[in-house]
Amino acid sequence: MxxxxxxxxxxxxxxxxxxxxxxxxxxxxxxxxxxxxxxxxxxxxxxxxxxxxxxxxxxxxxxxxxxxxxxxxxxxxxxxxxxxxxxxxxxxxxxxxxxxxxxxxxxxxxxxxxxxxxxxxxxxxxxxxxxxxxxxxxxxxxxxxxxxxxxxxxxxxxxxxxxxxxxxxxxxxxxxxxxxxxxxxxxxxxxxxxxxxxxxxxxxxxxxxxxxxxxxxxxxxxxxxxxxxxxxxxxKRVFAPFMKQELQEETSFTSVTKSVEELEKNYKIQVNPREINLFYLGDDFRERIIFENDIYKVNNTDITFTKDKILAEVTNNPLVFSPNVxxxxxxxxxxxxxxxxxxxxxxxxxxxxxxxxxxxxxxxxxxxxxxxxVQVISEKQARKLDKLNISKKKLFLNQYDLISQKVVANTDIETDFSDKIKYLKSQFKDLKEVAQKTDVTFLNAVNAQEKKQIKGLENLEKRLLKAEKRRQKDLVDRITLLQNEILPNESLEERQRNFSNYYLEYGAxxxxxxxxxxxxxxxxxxxxxx
Structure with a gap:
């Protein structure tokens, strides 16, 4: 191993x-x-x-x-x-x-x-x-x-x-x-x-x-x-004082909202708080507790409480209260x-x-x-990766990028148009210097033409790569099949497979x-x- x-x-x-x-x-x-x-x-x-x-x-x-x-x-x-x-x-x-x-x-x-x-x-x-x-x-x-x-x-x-x-x-x-x-x-x-x-x-x-x-x-x-x-x-009886505080003061909403406001300046937010972050549990339901018009209501039910009664319910029957995420x-x-x-x-x-x-x-x-x-790789899969010269790090690349890299590495044809685009830009740089001596409409036309021709080269580059992938179909199919085996649905297998898959093969x-x-x-x- x-x-x-x-x-x-x-x-x-x-x-x-x-x-x-x-x-x-x-x-x-x-x-x-x-x-x-x-x-x-x-x-x-x-x-x-x-x-x-x-x-x-x-x-x-x-x-x-x-x-x-x-x-x-x-x-x-x-x-x-x-x-x-x-x-x-x-x-x-x-x-x-x-x-x-x-x-x-x-x-x-x-x-x-x-x-x-x-x-x-x-x-x-x-x-x-x-x-x-x-x-x-x-x-x-x-x-x-x-x-x-x-x-x-x-x-x-x-x-x-x-x-x-x-x-x-x-x-x-x-x-x-x-x-x-x-x-x-x-x-x-x-x-x-x-x-x-x-x-x-x-x-x-x-x-x-x-x-x-x-x-x-x-x-x-x-x-x-x-x-x-x-x-x-x-x-839940140990937790009851915090549930009472939540019902009376909406403590979590105030604190978490401020944190969310700061975090979302740089990151995607995972969850947002509600005014009351407790559910009420019944035999076949778990519904939010909402405070409206001085009454506590259990959403989608006819259950209501005054403040004194809901606090008494926490004391006497804490099991029916359920904290949310x-x-x-x-x-x-x-x-x-x-x-x-x-x-x-x-x-x-x-x-x-x-x-x-x-x-x-x-x-x-x-x-x-x-x-x-964890990513589990069988000996057979490891041998295939070696034959394809795909490193452990490269294995996790987006499938399109992985295939593109391997196809380009496996061809004698120049598929990278970066130099051509760079040369084109240099030509337009000279033309822009001329254009600046005339009027703005001509300069705009030069800029538009530059954008169009660069876009055209980029499209040709993509078409050439696509054609080369067709020519190297066997390589493309082998990479696709192997990566899909290891990363089902282009995702980590740990989110897709159950432990029984591996227990069946390897046991304890x-x-x-x-x-x-x-x-x-x-x-x-x-x-x-x-």
Whole structure:
């Protein structure tokens, strides 16, 4: 096996705001706290230790013990839950939607990044304990984002009625999905493992949250991973003071709006806050809370509250309140002794909008770490890349640009018209000097003619390249086929494929390779040739 690391910036798949964050660009300095390096973690430990109470640790450990009550868990996970009661224990957290059968590959990369960072920090800070957390997004309500996964180029989908928090969804109807998936797998030893994992997860558990917990626990229990369901009365009771503040003062809207106004001067904004960033949860709905005419209304329902009644509802029934994308990060940081959130580029982009909000409510803002990102290349694909003389860096080029470069490199014909365009411009420069001695209308005519002829040369250059691509059709087809194999839909495969693709071929060794090779603090993109 060969491992290559390249800067995230060289893949072409990460946003400018992530480039600048990794480079610690001055434009972003005020939007995060400590940077993900050992010095940053040392500072974060001190800050979090001062702010997180033993009482909250007890509540957290008790809630997790109850959440795991019906599950068989490893000794490592049991021990980590116990460790959360101690003041020298801290968490590293990643979050993910309840995608069907873990969804895209990067689900694994997120969690292995989290586990490996805990182990690295334990080595650097031996007097502290570090516990990996997977936060299940059980309260999301966008079912269309999670009701499928891609296997072997096919979409395996679960069709059912949408409505409410996805973690509460019944698993009824997944027998049909299992049959479709099972038919694709075959009967190998690795296929039987995948069938067993899917059937036990979804056919032996009543709701999507429990099914997801079972599957994640089965894959990662050896490493002591703790899975948190935020849809929990005990945990929301800890968060209740912040929900009350949000309802009365619209704190997040004010703070985040100011940050957005600053960030959008240089970057694309990921999410925008609402006046109240809380939902109200029912059995089959999750709707926004709106404040109008001194009344709190639950959108698209007949439910209303006066101020006193909604505050009493938070006290007496906190489970029905659900933080949205703006407040969920705060909820996480209030109930966990957390040091760092590990996420993808899109996630971290919206976390960068939240620093001022955290400062306002006096909760330490966590370190933000871009998760490990991986491209898997088979030995056969690696040999083809070598034959085509395509480097790992070139592989990530836009397909048109990659093909154009390889076609030009493979021809004796001069396809670059840069010298011709330069010569043409020099000729028109002389003509413009003459034109300036006449009148402006003649000068305008010269400028227009220059523009027209340069455009004509550029079009001829494109037509020549197109003709050369036709002549080198075999080369073009080989490059296209190979890049599409490695980067399906001209995108990173981690967003397109499910882990079952690789488990079917490599078995548990695929998970072992990820565990061994992902280095979260390296801050680089990983290419695995296996």
């Amino acid at each position: 060969k491992v290559t690391h390249i800067p995230f910036q060289e893949t072409g798949f990460f946003s400018e705001i992530m480039h600048h964050y990794l480079e610690q660009n001055k434009n972003l300095k005020t939007f995060y706290n400590n940077f993900p390096n050992l010095e940053g973690f040392q500072n974060q430990i001190v800050e979090k230790e001062k702010s997180f109470s033993l009482e909250n640790r007890t509540i957290l450990a008790n809630a997790l013990t109850q959440q795991y009550d019906e599950f068989s868990i490893s000794e490592a996970t049991k021990e980590n839950i116990k460790l959360l009661r101690k003041k020298e224990t801290f968490t590293i957290t990643t979050g993910h939607q309840l995608n069907l059968f873990t969804g895209p590959l990067y689900f694994l990369y997120k969690i292995f990044s989290t586990i490996n960072l805990c182990e690295e920090l334990a080595d650097k800070f031996p007097d502290k304990n570090f516990v990996p957390i997977y936060w299940m997004a059980t309260e999301d309500h966008d079912f269309e984002e999670i009701n499928y996964f891609n296997f072997d180029g096919k979409k395996v989908a679960w069709n059912r009625k949408d409505g409410g928090a996805v973690g509460r969804f019944s698993t009824e109807g997944l027998e049909e999905v299992f049959q479709v998936f099972s038919n694709h797998l075959g009967n190998s030893k690795n296929a039987e493992y995948l069938k067993n994992l899917f059937s036990k997860g979804y056919l032996e558990h009543q709701n999507l949250a429990d099914a997801t917990r079972f599957i994640a626990n089965e894959i990662f229990k050896t490493y002591g991973l703790i899975i948190v369901d935020g849809d929990d009365t005990q945990l 703006i407040m969920r990060p705060l909820y996480q940081e209030v109930i966990l002794p957390n040091l760092c959130y590990i996420g993808g580029g899109g996630e971290l982009a919206y976390w960068l909008e939240l620093k001022a909000y955290f400062d306002k409510v006096e909760v330490p803002f966590p370190i933000l770490l871009l998760r490990n990102s 060794s695929f998970l072992s390779i990820l565990k061994e090779e992902l280095k979260p603090l390296q801050l680089k993109f990983t290419i695995l040739e296996i």
